[in-house]
Amino acid sequence: xxxxxxxxxxxxxxxxxxxxxxxxxxxxxxxxxxxxxxxxxxxxxxxxxxxxxxxxxxxxxxxxxxxxxxxxxxxxxxxxxxxxxxxxxxxxxxxxxxxxxxxxxxxxxxxxxxxxxxxxxxxxxxxxxxxxxxxxxxxxxxxxxxxxxxxxxxxxxxxxxxxxxxxxxxxxxxxxxxxxxxxxxxxxxxxxxxxxxxxxxxxxxxxxxxxxxxxxxxxxxxxxxxxxxxxxxxxxxxxxxxxxxxxxxxxxxxxxxxxxxxxxxxxxxxxxxxxxxxxxxxxxxxxxxxxxxxxxxxxxxxxxxxxxxxxxxxxxxxxxxxxxxxxxxxx
Ligand SMILES: [Fe+2]
Numbered sequence: 631x632x633x634x635x636x637x638x639x640x641x642x643x644x645x646x647x648x649x650x651x652x653x654x655x656x657x658x659x660x661x662x663x664x665x666x667x668x669x670x671x672x673x674x675x676x677x678x679x680x681x682x683x684x685x686x687x688x689x690x691x692x693x694x695x696x697x698x699x700x701x702x703x704x705x706x707x708x709x710x711x712x713x714x715x716x717x718x719x720x721x722x723x724x725x726x727x728x729x730x731x732x733x734x735x736x737x738x739x740x741x742x743x744x745x746x747x748x749x750x751x752x753x754x755x756x757x758x759x760x761x762x763x764x765x766x767x768x769x770x771x772x773x774x775x776x777x778x779x780x781x782x783x784x785x786x787x788x789x790x791x792x793x794x795x796x797x798x799x800x801x802x803x804x805x806x807x808x809x810x811x812x813x814x815x816x817x818x819x820x821x822x823x824x825x826x827x828x829x830x831x832x833x834x835x836x837x838x839x840x841x842x843x844x845x846x847x848x849x850x851x852x853x854x855x856x857x858x859x860x861x862x863x864x865x866x867x868x869x870x871x872x873x874x875x876x877x878x879x880x881x882x883x884x885x886x887x888x889x890x891x892x893x894x895x896x897x898x899x900x901x902x903x904x905x906x907x908x909x910x911x912x913x914x915x916x917x918x919x920x921x922x923x924x925x926x927x928x929x930x931x932x933x934x935x936x937x938x939x940x941x942x943x944x945x946x947x948x949x950x951x952x953x954x955x956x957x958x959x960x961x
Contacts, residue, residue, distance in 0.1 A: 664711030670733070673717065673725045674905040674925055677878055684877055687926050691876050695904040699876070701930035704902055704909040712737055713910065728885040730829035734903075735887075735919040736910060737824060745816050746893045746914055752809040753868065753893070753938050759805040764793045776869035776941075779806060780857050781843055783948035784881055789843045791850050792865060795857055803854075811856040813866060813940070821862040821889050821942065824919060832886050836862065836944065839952025863889060863942040872899050872929025872939055879922035883946040888922040890942075896935035902928050 676690055691699050698704055707713060715734035717725050741749070756777075763775050783789045798806065826833045840861060844851065851858045858864075882888055892899065892912055900909040901918055903925050912918050920927070922943070929939075 664738070666708050666711050666713045668707055668713065668715050668908065669719055670715060670906055673720050673729075674733070674903075675724070675726075676905055677926060678726065678884065678924060680878070684875075687878055688876055691904050691926055695907075698904045698907040701900065701902055701909055703907075704900075704904070705907055706900065707908055707910050709911040709913060710738065715906070726884070728832075729921070729924075730832050730885065730887070732828055732919070733921055733925065734910065735824070735828055736912070737917050737919070739915060740820060740917040741817065741891060741893070741915050743915075748812055748816070749809075749940075750893045750938060752805070752812050756802070756805040756809045759799065759802040761794070761798050761802040761806065764797055776867040778865060778867050779810060780859065780863075780865035781847065781948070782865045782881070782945045783951065784945050786947065787951065788846050789864070789948050790847070791854065791857055795854070807854065807856040809868075810859075810866065813942075814856055814859050817891070818859045818862055818942075821917070822860070824889075824917075825862045825887065828919070829887065835953035836886065836949065839864075839944065839949050842952040843948070859942070864944045864948055865942070867941040867943065868938065870936070870938055871932055872937065873927075874929055874931065876902075876904060876926050876928040878924075878926055879941075879943065881945045882921075882923040882943050883949040884921060884923040886921075886944055886949060887919045888941055888943040890918040890920065890939065891916065892937050892939045894936040894938050896932050896937035898930050898933035899937050899939075900930040902930055 676694065677687060680686060713734070713736035714732055716732050717729055718731055761777060763777070765775070765778060777794050778792045779795050780792060781789050782792055795806065825836070843858070843864065847858075859866075879888060890901070890912060893914065895914070900911050901920070902909045905926055909930060910918065922941075923946070
């Protein structure tokens with residue numbers, strides 16, 4: 631049997647496939663062209679052994695980092711382009727053994743315009759449903775409180791749905807699930823790819839944590855499947871504006887990343903890191919990947935417009951209990 635000429639449909643499909651392949655190559659080339667690598671001189675170990683004291687952190691920043699403690703004093707890194715703050719050039723003995731290869735990563739073209747609009751619309755709908763803030767206000771961060779949604783373990787020995795995910799009106803639960811379903815469908819898979827690519831060892835551990843959560847929360851997640859993100863993180867903290875007070879994300883694990891993105895139309899709000907003397911813009915469409923339990927940080931003021939920030943994270947106990955053999959902290 632001989633092959634006849636290609637029909638127009640087949641040609642179009644082939645062309646489309648070819649176009650996608652070429653586009654991927656071009657996008658990758660463009661990203662590499664705009665790559666910014668910011669090399670730090672020493673590992674920021676100032677808070678690695680601190681327990682949960684926000685006041686202690688503020689005191690250290692006030693004294694040891696007095697010349698880099700406000701947004702105006704910090705060096706601003708480029709607004710555009712992929713940004714990497716690696717650790718692999720530092721003397722091995724100065725970096726805790728379980729650290730992933732990068733302290734910070736910022737990625738471009740992470741959320742499309744449509745996805746940003748979809749996320750904002752769902753956030754507005756969630757707020758319009760009048761969800762209750764149940765957790766105590768966190769004086770260590772800022773006056774605008776976040777909602778903590780999803781799954782965590784915090785101080786317990788097995789995972790649970792966060793109280794703010796559960797103890798809400800039916801309308802708020804419906805709007806919340808709709809918001810989380812959007813994140814789970816369009817954003818979590820991309821974060822998973824980034825996680826796996828940039829921190830493969832930690833990714834293997836988090837897969838084990840996933841299996842444990844699925845096993846222990848089988849019943850809850852059957853009723854609320856949108857609260858399980860399927861891999862890269864387990865909880866989402868969402869709020870308007872940012873955390874203006876320098877702090878560490880105490881509940882995070884120091885060996886794994888938090889993922890931060892924002893939607894809206896705003897100016898300001900850069901991610902400030904006094905220990906490194908830098909501030910990093912996070913613009914619409916970008917995602918910041920950071921070890922938020924290692925690096926003290928705060929948001930520069932939002933000088934105009936509106937900004938809704940989503941921080942996707944995994945708490946320490948959920949991570950460690952999911953993968954107990956993981957790594958003995960050797961620092
Ligand atoms: Fe934070």
